[in-house]
Amino acid sequence: SQQGEEDPQALSIQEGENATMNCSYKTSINNLQWYRQNSGRGLVHLILIRSNEREKHSGRLRVTLDTSKKSSSLLITASRAADTASYFCATDANGGFKTIFGAGTRLFVKA
Amino acid sequence: DTAVSQTPKYLVTQMGNDKSIKCEQNLGHDTMYWYKQDSKKFLKIMFSYNNKELIINETVPNRFSPKSPDKAHLNLHINSLELGDSAVYFCASSQTGLGEQYFGPGTRLTVT
Numbered sequence: 001s002q003q004g005e006e007d008p009q010a011l012s013i014q015e016g017e018n019a020t021m022n023c024s025y026k027t028s029i030n031n032l033q034w035y036r037q038n039s040g041r042g043l044v045h046l047i048l049i050r051s052n053e054r055e056k057h058s059g060r061l062r063v064t065l066d067t068s069k070k071s072s073s074l075l076i077t078a079s080r081a082a083d084t085a086s087y088f089c090a091t092d093a094n095g096g097f098k099t100i101f102g103a104g105t106r107l108f109v110k111a
Numbered sequence: 112d113t114a115v116s117q118t119p120k121y122l123v124t125q126m127g128n129d130k131s132i133k134c135e136q137n138l139g140h141d142t143m144y145w146y147k148q149d150s151k152k153f154l155k156i157m158f159s160y161n162n163k164e165l166i167i168n169e170t171v172p173n174r175f176s177p178k179s180p181d182k183a184h185l186n187l188h189i190n191s192l193e194l195g196d197s198a199v200y201f202c203a204s205s206q207t208g209l210g211e212q213y214f215g216p217g218t219r220l221t222v223t
Binding site: 035040042044095104106 | 115142144146151153154155156159161166169201203207208209210212214215217
């Protein structure tokens with residue numbers, strides 16, 4: 001079964017607003033990653049958070065990880081139209097080499 | 112320079128045919144992957160290789176045969192193509208099996 005599941009499935013916001021996406025997973029992990037996919041393109045790595053970290057920032061991105069709840073959230077602050085994309089969380093399994101992606105959240109930022 | 116490249120970008124073929132997709136990375140990474148993304152955007156790992164050795168084969172039909180001639184290349188050959196094989200196939204690489212992955216642009220395979 002799928003390791004990572006995200007909600008919401010889709011999110012539509014106005015430019016300048018914040019966007020929050022959540023991810024849940026089922027087994028213990030070494031790290032959790034977030035990726036972005038623009039339409040018709042490959043995935044682009046955004047941020048990696050290790051299992052012993054609780055929060056991480058990168059520019060307008062803030063990721064939290066709660067290993068007790070097996071969940072993570074990605075916050076994009078002051079969103080821009082260019083942030084329109086699908087966002088996926090990914091967790092490792094089998095000690096690595098097997099990355100499990102969530103179903104993704106489709107974010108639409110209206111200008 | 113493109114970090115991870117795939118060819119071809121589009122592939123349209125008929126059922127029963129055999130086709131190959133090539134992948135190359137110039138990042139010096141040890142680990143390479145093949146993923147399948149279906150029409151609902153769900154991304155599923157198919158294979159992972161580390162230093163040319165197969166590490167993960169995620170219950171993929173044996174019509175799919177990956178080959179890694181060296182650490183920089185991981186090709187995917189598909190025999191007897193079926194309608195259900197239609198998808199976007201992504202190649203990716205990472206320095207280790209736990210690190211961030213760099214994805215290729217994808218190959219959209221359409222089987223008619």
